Amino acid sequence: MLRQSDRTNPVEGRIVWAPVKSLWFLFHAFFAMIGGYLTFRYDAVFVSFVFTLTTLCLGHSIGLHRLLVHRSFECPRWLEYAFVHLGTVVGMGGPFRILYMHDIRDWSQRHESCHRYFIHQNPLWRDFLWQIHCDIRLDHPPKFEIEPRVGNDRMYQFMERTWMLQQLPWAVLFYALGGAAYVVWGISVRITVSLFGHWLVGYLAHNSGQRDWHVSGHAIQGYNVPHIGLITMGESWHNNHHAFPGSAKLGLLPSQHDPGWWALCVLRAIGLVSHLKLPADLPERSELVPINQERPNNNPANPTPGNIPLWIRALLTAVDGLLVQNAMLNAQTLFGLPLNWRLFDLSLSKVALCFTWNVRSIAHVNFPTHQKASNRKSLRKTIKHLIKR
Numbered sequence: 001m002l003r004q005s006d007r008t009n010p011v012e013g014r015i016v017w018a019p020v021k022s023l024w025f026l027f028h029a030f031f032a033m034i035g036g037y038l039t040f041r042y043d044a045v046f047v048s049f050v051f052t053l054t055t056l057c058l059g060h061s062i063g064l065h066r067l068l069v070h071r072s073f074e075c076p077r078w079l080e081y082a083f084v085h086l087g088t089v090v091g092m093g094g095p096f097r098i099l100y101m102h103d104i105r106d107w108s109q110r111h112e113s114c115h116r117y118f119i120h121q122n123p124l125w126r127d128f129l130w131q132i133h134c135d136i137r138l139d140h141p142p143k144f145e146i147e148p149r150v151g152n153d154r155m156y157q158f159m160e161r162t163w164m165l166q167q168l169p170w171a172v173l174f175y176a177l178g179g180a181a182y183v184v185w186g187i188s189v190r191i192t193v194s195l196f197g198h199w200l201v202g203y204l205a206h207n208s209g210q211r212d213w214h215v216s217g218h219a220i221q222g223y224n225v226p227h228i229g230l231i232t233m234g235e236s237w238h239n240n241h242h243a244f245p246g247s248a249k250l251g252l253l254p255s256q257h258d259p260g261w262w263a264l265c266v267l268r269a270i271g272l273v274s275h276l277k278l279p280a281d282l283p284e285r286s287e288l289v290p291i292n293q294e295r296p297n298n299n300p301a302n303p304t305p306g307n308i309p310l311w312i313r314a315l316l317t318a319v320d321g322l323l324v325q326n327a328m329l330n331a332q333t334l335f336g337l338p339l340n341w342r343l344f345d346l347s348l349s350k351v352a353l354c355f356t357w358n359v360r361s362i363a364h365v366n367f368p369t370h371q372k373a374s375n376r377k378s379l380r381k382t383i384k385h386l387i388k389r
């Protein structure tokens with residue numbers, strides 16, 4: 001993002017209806033609800049579930065976010081195209097549109113203040129309308145330039161022009177494999193769930209959760225949203241991402257599930273990706289301040305996380321708990337092991353525990369205080385400590 005003039009700023013602007021984005025979502029949501037009901041079959045749901053996770057992990061998180069936007073690892077061109085195609089199939093737009101949306105949001109958030117559109121500071125319903133159905137027109141926007149390596153690439157230009165049409169080969173394949181049910185569940189239900197989930201996670205990750213880092217001078221802080229690391233492919237560790245945008249690893253602690261990183265480690269082991277960047281490989285940022293989690297916060301200057309409705313926390317908790325439980329049961333069936341009821345009970349208690357934790361965190365929200373990292377050494381020490389912990 002380049003500054004155009006002295007008046008260039010991310011504050012002044014107006015929200016306008018974005019017909020393509022809005023109708024695209026409504027079209028798929030309509031087919032998902034009506035067609036999903038009429039064609040419901042367990043095998044179609046299963047195919048949709050697997051393809052949703054694949055496109056979100058390899059496509060959106062690894063291909064578009066960690067590779068195209070942040071260049072946090074390296075891989076051969078053909079694999080890059082495959083990742084970016086899968087990311088485009090998620091249904092949010094072509095590669096140039098994704099780059100623009102990510103860059104303008106990042107650029108805005110790096111200012112002391114910016115328009116509420118960029119930082120999800122709205123009631124839930126209004127943020128949904130704004131992010132899913134509208135765009136912002138800044139009065140004095142910056143100039144957006146795509147790096148020539150991507151912008152001049154014929155394949156990426158083709159992917160940008162045909163981002164909607166890229167659903168077609170998959171729709172044909174699904175029709176051949178399982179008829180109309182596979183098309184409705186594999187295309188429309190998947191796109192609706194992915195777009196809705198992407199917005200909801202973005203909302204949560206800028207409103208509530210836990211932080212290990214504070215980035216001074218930014219209009220908003222990112223939060224780590226616990227319990228949804230698995231379904232978000234690691235993207236829910238958003239406080240880590242605000243602190244180390246160029247890191248290929250988003251879940252920095254052992255307890256922070258990061259399927260995107262696990263997939264990258266497998267790809268590195270078979271020699272397909274290399275030069276995976278970690279926080280310690282990135283240049284020092286003077287605005288980055290580690291947060292001391294032990295002491296309660298008495299600093300009113302710290303931003304206050306919004307209040308996430310209880311039913312959303314309960315829903316996410318239940319989904320996460322069920323995912324862990326299902327994965328365990330499937331693993332046991334796959335490997336022909338007898339069902340271990342003790343483990344089953346443990347996973348049930350995990351659901352109960354998560355639920356209690358969420359309810360309690362609404363009652364007593366303790367905002368952490370932060371300490372200045374005086375020099376490079378102490379910052380590195382903290383990073384090492386956090387990664388090892």
Ligand SMILES: [Zn+2]
Pocket residue numbers: 206222238242
């Ligand atoms: Zn963010």
Ligand SMILES: [Zn+2]
Pocket residue numbers: 065069070102241245
């Ligand atoms: Zn990013």
